[in-house]
Amino acid sequence: MTSIVVACVGDSGVAAGLGKKGATSDLTLFNAVQGDRQYVFVEPTRFPEKMVALTTALSMAHRCLLVVHGLTRSLAETIATVDLFDLPTAIVRGPSVGDDELRRALKGTRLEAEPIQTEEMPRLREMVGAWAAPDRPGPLRVPIDHAFPVKGVGAVALGLVAQGRLEAHAKLRLYPTALTVEVRSIQVHDVDRESATVGERVGVALKGIEASELARGQILAPDGSLPRTERWLGRDPKRCRYYRGSIVPGGRYHLGVGLDAYPVQVGSGSDPLELTVDRPISADPGSPGYLLDLSATTGARIVGRWRLEPAGPV
Numbered sequence: 001m002t003s004i005v006v007a008c009v010g011d012s013g014v015a016a017g018l019g020k021k022g023a024t025s026d027l028t029l030f031n032a033v034q035g036d037r038q039y040v041f042v043e044p045t046r047f048p049e050k051m052v053a054l055t056t057a058l059s060m061a062h063r064c065l066l067v068v069h070g071l072t073r074s075l076a077e078t079i080a081t082v083d084l085f086d087l088p089t090a091i092v093r094g095p096s097v098g099d100d101e102l103r104r105a106l107k108g109t110r111l112e113a114e115p116i117q118t119e120e121m122p123r124l125r126e127m128v129g130a131w132a133a134p135d136r137p138g139p140l141r142v143p144i145d146h147a148f149p150v151k152g153v154g155a156v157a158l159g160l161v162a163q164g165r166l167e168a169h170a171k172l173r174l175y176p177t178a179l180t181v182e183v184r185s186i187q188v189h190d191v192d193r194e195s196a197t198v199g200e201r202v203g204v205a206l207k208g209i210e211a212s213e214l215a216r217g218q219i220l221a222p223d224g225s226l227p228r229t230e231r232w233l234g235r236d237p238k239r240c241r242y243y244r245g246s247i248v249p250g251g252r253y254h255l256g257v258g259l260d261a262y263p264v265q266v267g268s269g270s271d272p273l274e275l276t277v278d279r280p281i282s283a284d285p286g287s288p289g290y291l292l293d294l295s296a297t298t299g300a301r302i303v304g305r306w307r308l309e310p311a312g313p314v
Contacts, residue, residue, distance in 0.1 A: 217260030234306025
């Protein structure tokens, strides 16, 4: 079954027309199944109040729908953030926004040459229906986005298979912790399965752990397949042109990695950028890291994107 995850950012409403409402927190997920295709549409419900909701939604996705109902400050920050993510992006405008004014808002970003769609649900469904998740070979990666206890079952984690194949009864490491868990069972859209593949949204019953020990940003993966350290180097920077501050050596920021963001201190280096997170985290070498200045009151709160490499013991 072909599966794809789409971040619906900018203005809300489109995702609700494309799927059935599912899990809700600072993110709201909408699910749909059409024939042999599964879709998950993710909205950052708490943005702009919570900046990390936006970066998390984009980090979960294979593609992006940028929905524009009006040219607001939060839209400008959304555009600046989407510009830093390597996601194929379709632009959807509502009836109160003209093509020319929207083009001006996109000028100077990677989005300025993208076609603009009008907000017509039949056309959007047709467009989305042609999309598919990219094939990502390599060891299993299941980032967790929600978790809860189920009576008679135990701890259940919700997540998307980002890479590899998830098998029932597999024993996996819960990164960045030292815990080993066993996959008791797998469900995809409430259907029991023996396995799940890239792009599929899964509910995984886990043996050997309590639901209270599960948290967003943790990753189910084979033991020994990911580094775990608080010291990282940031290479190949792409700075946000709308961030009005500067990177201060010794300054405190947040580092968006995978599905969460962590307090981080910037060292004296600039190329590479030295980063010390307040706790050990796990990510594949070469993964993008997004430096956030959550205290910024003007301009964008995203500083830029770096390619992460572990710098400390793993």
